[in-house]
Amino acid sequence: MDEPMESSFDAGDTAQHHREFVLDQSHTPNAILNNQNAVVANTDSALTNPENCKTDCAVEDTSYSKTHTCFTPLLRPGSMVMMVLTEEDYETQYWPKLKTAIDQLLNMKPGAYSPISYEQMYSCVYKCVCKQFSERLYNDLLSHLSTHMEYLNSELKSCGCESIPFIEKFSFLMHQYMQALSGIVPIFNYMNRFYVETKLKSDLNEELKKLFRTKVVDAHITVLLRFLEEVSAVPFAISPPTMASVVKNLYALNKDYSKLNPGLFSRYLPNILPPTDPALLEQYAEEARRYQAHIANMSEFRSRGSSSKRVFEDDISVN
Structure with a gap:
């Protein structure tokens, strides 16, 4: 956008200058005289009705000094700079649209797709940030997600003390939330760049993960690790991909979780336990x-007899 120009434009002096110029017709060709008369008429019109200034100045005066051109407004109505965003506009138009998009992403099943206009949502965030609503927008986002965290806690509590349903529900909710962040963070990218990173010296993606960690995971981590340890003793009670996903996501949210049960985390992640010490080879x-004896006593792995013949295998003649 061009910088505003200072102008000493005096409509009265300009009109008088044109009138004196027109009076000396002996030195002015008819074509230029007619053009000057049009300029005089336009200037008089601008004096009596400033609204016509932009239209009347469409008539060019090639022989007239550029320092006396008619001034037109640099910021026109409808432009981004002239747009006024009130609190009522924010509360009734912009934030409701963004909240609807957030809810669609939060409730979307893992692997599904939600038809959201990211361009429209990004535009809403852009306008709010440009009109000094960054802090309000950031606080509303965290407040709305905190409310969603309460819903997640209630869903986990509904599983009671049943280990398998609790682990499966936790895995689903955590995966769903992480997927939602992959859509929420890009929508609020402009706010992240010009408010979260600049003023708060943080990152929006990390802040939203931290919110899930403090509101949900920390409240259930003790019960969750106990259930994970229990089901790990039963082969395939929980599918291996689900077990690995839960443990890896917990470690990604907070590495200190591994200190609560290093043995469990070491089954799915490297470098959790300390390096091997040659002095502890006997241990x-x-x-x-002990592991071999434990496996041998499990009914699923007991031998079915001394015969090398497999169960239900028919005799096959080699002749």
């Missing part, structure tokens, strides 16, 4: 023997 061998 490692004893642990291996």
